[in-house]
Amino acid sequence: MAELIVISTLNGVLFGMLLFLLSSGLTVIFSMMGVLNFAHASFYMLGAFFGYQLTRWIGFWPALVIAPLLVGVVGMGVERYGLRNTHKHGHVAELLLTFGLAFAIEEIVSMIWGKSPVDYRVPAALDFPAFTVFSTNYPAYKIFMLVVSVVIFIALLVTLKRTRVGLIVQAALTHPSMVGHLGHNVGRVFMLVFGVGSALAGLAGVIAGPSLVTQSDMAALLGPILFVVIVFGGLGSLPGAFIASLLIGLIQTFAVALNGSLASVFGPLDPSLGASPLTDIWNVTIAQIAPILPYLLLVLVLIFRPMGLLGTRES
């Protein structure tokens, strides 16, 4: 049991940090531009595929730097030539633009790299067990992922607190309309922020790619969860996104570890009741519903605390 708890905590934190790498960019973009970027997870996927391709050409370590930058450039292009032109049609149009983009990116990726998973491997330098807990190996690469996530997290904090762009971003988080009214002056900041947000997603892709499966549907697998994270944490709140990421990471991993169902707690239902949705609910285990727990949480949060955990704004 102790083993399960230790491993699940590690895994949960790791998954949570990965979620945070993605949701931080999404949150900042949303706060500043009011755009919920549907294509954010697609940038994550692009990062993984760029990382894969560059790893084959120039090795993992250069790829770790270059691939996120490339994704950032793609993101800036999307902002400059797409979103900026759509802005006049309102936020819904912007959101729909990114929606269409997510569609297109998925197809482009599967067109170029195929629909099967690509062979994106953990670099040899990190392909060893870092330590062993209760006879379970914990791979060094996962520790590496954890370290990168934490470093980025700290870097993000410092940037936000210490730089001019950071100050503008912070202003945007608390007074979005004010920054919005600054209008043209922040055009470049928007582009930069969008680029950085995309690059962060790209970085998450580069480091998650070898650990998870790099495949053209990986964006669709993670995308909806991201929205849960940022709504759950409170739209526009970075600390909220952080807590929500960790919480959802932990909930998902721990739920899997549990076997409990209503039947195991209260005993099986009378068989004479026959098959009905009640028996389905009664017999389903927590592990079975682990991946839908985030959505359940989302709905509950929106009912009882519509602004999310740490949010201050309602929309």
Added chain:
Amino acid sequence: MRKLIVAAAAALTVLGGAASAQETIKIGYIDPLSGGGASVGEGGLKTFQYLADELNAKGGILGHKVEIVPLDNKTNPQESLVQAQKAVDAGIHYITQGNGSSVGAALEDFVTKNNSRNPGKEVLYFNYAAVDPSMTNEKCSYWHFRWDANSDIKMAALTNYMKGQPSIKKVYLINMDYSFGQSVRSEARKMLGEKRPDIQIVGDELHPMLKVADFSPYIAKIKASGADTVVTGNWGQDFALLLKAAADAGLKVNWYTYYAGGSGGPTAIKQTGLDHQVFQISEGIPNSGNKAAMDFEKDFRAKTGISVWYPRAVNEMRMFKAAAEKANSIDPVKVAAALEGMKFEVFDGGDGFMRKDDHQFFQPIIISSFGTLADKAKEPFDEENTGWGWHPVSKIDTDQTMLPTTCNMKRP
């Protein structure tokens, strides 16, 4: 409204062209060609196109050329029905499909209804990979023929093999949470209980299908349970991710799988370094030792760039030809009658037959393991350029795979 007519007219040009189907035998290939399942669907399409070319090179079927008509169903049952209807509307009398039991069940239902409502426009459904047992049991249809062993048959074969492996003591079951995964799990419990009551089932997991990004928590559970063997019906990313997580955590168990050989599977196994620890139940493997099959494999790989993942498709197409010749007709009603009870030597050698009672094809089942190939001359084929390949471990004879059916066949 004028627009509607224009659009409809345009639609017709796409959907039409029903005539002139008499010359060639068109087989509607209904499987995913876009979206998540496309890689699997495309492999199947290449296989069938290769097989059609093979038939045509030898003069086709009764002088008719065979053409495969690809119909993209996006692995969606509803879309499959649209595509099936499209096929019917285009005068196609044979459809074949494999991916997704939900699609299979929908198509089976479709052909049954279609054939009873539209006499003279009968359609046969050749199933090459949908393995839900119910399709040849309670839901069975006269118009459906299955060449793949259903999941219960495979489990029967597998447990017959496991029966003779005393090293297996603790088994963990992990499966995708849908009908196929559930039948794997319940049959494994049932059959192991009958054949090896001493084996302990230490875990029984159902996880949501294609939704899990990180399997390490599941692996932690398997590890904690002390299992020495894992039985799983997982396929696609759910298989690859499961294995990856296992390798990361250093889990050393034997894996008995249904679909380890599926697209991406061999790559994942190679990455994890589980040499000959992953087993697969299938009706054929590239390194089967059968000369004809291995020649076929060689040519197939050269032409398509993929390995023969569907020996059953070969059986299906060749048997279709034999049945048509036996009936001396390409009329689906007559072909169906000819197929019933038909005996046939299967691709990798050995006898198979299409059971009349439920239209399930029975054939020898091979248990194989994946890893380094010791004798490159005898076992020349690797998978996905990994250098590793399938090695036959055991062959279960046809009669050892027989299971009763509850099918109450309604014949026209």
Added chain:
Amino acid sequence: MTAAIEVNAVEKSFGNVAIIRDLNLSVAKGERHAIIGPNGAGKSTTFNLISGYIKPTSGEIRLNGEVTSGLRPFEINRRGLSRSFQVTNVFARMTVWENVRCAVLWATGHRYAFWKNVDNLPEVKQRTAEILDDIHLSHRRDVPAGLLTYAEQRELEIGITIAGGASVIMLDEPTAGMSHAETERAVALIRRLTEGRTLVIVEHDMSVVFGLADRISVLVYGHIIASGTPEEIRGNPKVKEAYLGEEVD
């Protein structure tokens, strides 16, 4: 007789900053009451408090004797108070006709009806037409509101505000940004349309204020420093002090 609007000891703070402090105001029925004060005095906040757009931190607001503080804007509106906005706030994609008609619907009792054809409601039609006539926009009835000129939008704003037939009308700087001629026209319009009703108006243009209002309240830093007839206000030293440097006619 109960007052149309009664504001008792209302406070409103945002965080630690008190925007409105001990606000007391009484507007009699049928009175035309103007609220003036320097920029940032809290005039719009006062409007927002009375109309329910924001809730007071403490204190009480009554409409025709009934407590309305804490109610939602639509509840207050249904009790007979209607307001306009300083920034034009119309239904941009709908036509002028539709804009006014929507404002008529609740008052004529049609509420959320989904079984009636909105074009077949004679009293709605008649009233909408009257109001369009009143605000001189009949010739623009089929133009989307977003395409109107600024002055026309301001007139439409007034039209929407009075369309529901509320007994208390609150206009927030109705003539802001208008030319002199437009302002005169607007004042005449307001005077005519609010005949027999209670009017509360916030206005910067002092000629409008002193020409229109029966009584005037002066708001400085969230507090009313003086309330009285135009003559009283003109002569009030505190007002002069508050407005030092600003124009007082």
Added chain:
Amino acid sequence: MSNAVTPAPAAAKQESGGALSFYGVWLIAAAALVVLPLIFSSGGSLTSFSLIGIAIIFALSYNILLGQTGLLSFGHAVQYGLGGFLAVHAMNTVASHNWPIPLPVIPLMGGIGGMAFALVVGWVMTKRAGTVFAMISLGIGELVASSSLILRSAFGGESGITTDRTNLMPLFGWTFGPQIQVYYLIAFWVMVSAIAMYALTRTPLGRICNAVRDNPERVEFIGYDPHVVRYLAYMFAGFFAGIAGGIAAINFEIANSAYLGATQSGLVLFSAFIGGTAYFFGPILGAILVTYLQLGLTNVTSVWQLYFGIIFIAIVMFAPGGIAGILMKHRPLIRAGTLGTVIPSYLVAAIPTLALALGIILTIETVARFSGGDAINLLGIPFVATAPTTWAAAAVLVVGGFLVARITWRRVAEAWDRAATVARDRGYLA
């Protein structure tokens, strides 16, 4: 919401335009629906008409949310799917009890299902509009779609629940086995639903929905609770989506979890938006186009999704009013008689634009088929994906087409301005 101004339908014009032309449109539509299968009688066209009919109702119901009330939903398929499931269960129950309920009544059950769900979850969902609503709808959509796989007894797992429509009581000798009979059933419901949804836009509630879309804040000050308005709109949208789902269940004789899924929700959003949400008939055009593309494109190219995405992005960026918006933009010019001055510039612009489009198609197909696949057949000309000549042709078409198109479209804009000025002078344009 957007403050972008697109001209709303001139409601009052229709009023004064006389009831005759108004009812005329519906009568012509009904007549066309009756006659269509007589003209195009092949099985293929019946199948596509049936699918288009379902898509029309579904897209129109979606537009109650997006176009009329300004609610962007990413989970509209939930109501559609639940309607479908309820309809299937209703059909099975009716058949097993031999109740004298004919098949054409069944879609109503679907509608009730969709509405019931909206009734339950709608109040919480519609508290807020905008992004929050969009996110909640996404979450609810995922939740319901995933739960449907767990609640096996009600939803039949991933294979779904099947039914046989011919087991119900025949109506006037119709068993609804043949597709033609199903087509007429669908056509009937398309007419009824479309008329009902159109009528809804002409009611006080429908108008207030528009007001909530334009300016929910202001609505509060004319006596309405925008939350209630959104809730009611959500229920009506759910009702008609449920009807569409019920009809789909009749057409396919199966309901499964794919009905509820994100793909279905995305498709209806595509349909409504591409068609144009500002006009009642927009989603109809969109549903026809998208269904047709879905049926047709998949035959031609394996990357149809990419074309979908590109078309969608193009519409969002260059014509946010959708097809209906583009068409209706020309109305004042037609009335003013100045359209003729714009057409030549259109024709000039069409050539490079077409070249650009062909270039893009050629590029995409080249990439898609680079590693194997058939030759590309574009306008009857075969191209080989691996040939440098193909790449060159694609590059020339894309770059040349883009550069020339940019110039020609600028001229279209100029011509348009001139025509619009004249139209304005003649009083046809505000």
